[in-house]
Amino acid sequence: MDTETFSPPKMVKDAREKIRRSKFGQLPPLVRKVIVGVIGGTIVLIGVAMILLPGPAVIVIPLGLGILASEFVWARRVVARGKFFLKRVKQKVAS
Numbered sequence: 001m002d003t004e005t006f007s008p009p010k011m012v013k014d015a016r017e018k019i020r021r022s023k024f025g026q027l028p029p030l031v032r033k034v035i036v037g038v039i040g041g042t043i044v045l046i047g048v049a050m051i052l053l054p055g056p057a058v059i060v061i062p063l064g065l066g067i068l069a070s071e072f073v074w075a076r077r078v079v080a081r082g083k084f085f086l087k088r089v090k091q092k093v094a095s
Contacts, residue, residue: 016070033071040068040075 019025024032043064050057062082068075 019070036067036071040064040066040070043067 024035027035041064044061045064047057047060047064049055050060062079065075065079065082069079
């Protein structure tokens with residue numbers, strides 16, 4: 001799977017454009033990355049804690065990764081690999 005050429009759907013592109021035009025999008029890139037990193041990282045850590053504690057870790061971890069993917073390429077690759085993995089699992093279950 002080639003994650004380097006991953007192209008997000010139109011809905012994601014539209015959302016990114018709205019963010020760029022907002023006040024948040026006008027912040028310096030480093031400040032924006034720090035804010036997104038703290039929020040997304042916290043959500044991922046909460047999701048990891050939910051693996052042992054009661055809670056929907058399967059939903060919270062991808063949500064945190066999705067937030068991180070809005071600013072970090074490595075997180076986009078993780079999300080793309082996750083989608084690829086889910087697609088393969090779905091095909092195996094269907095056959």
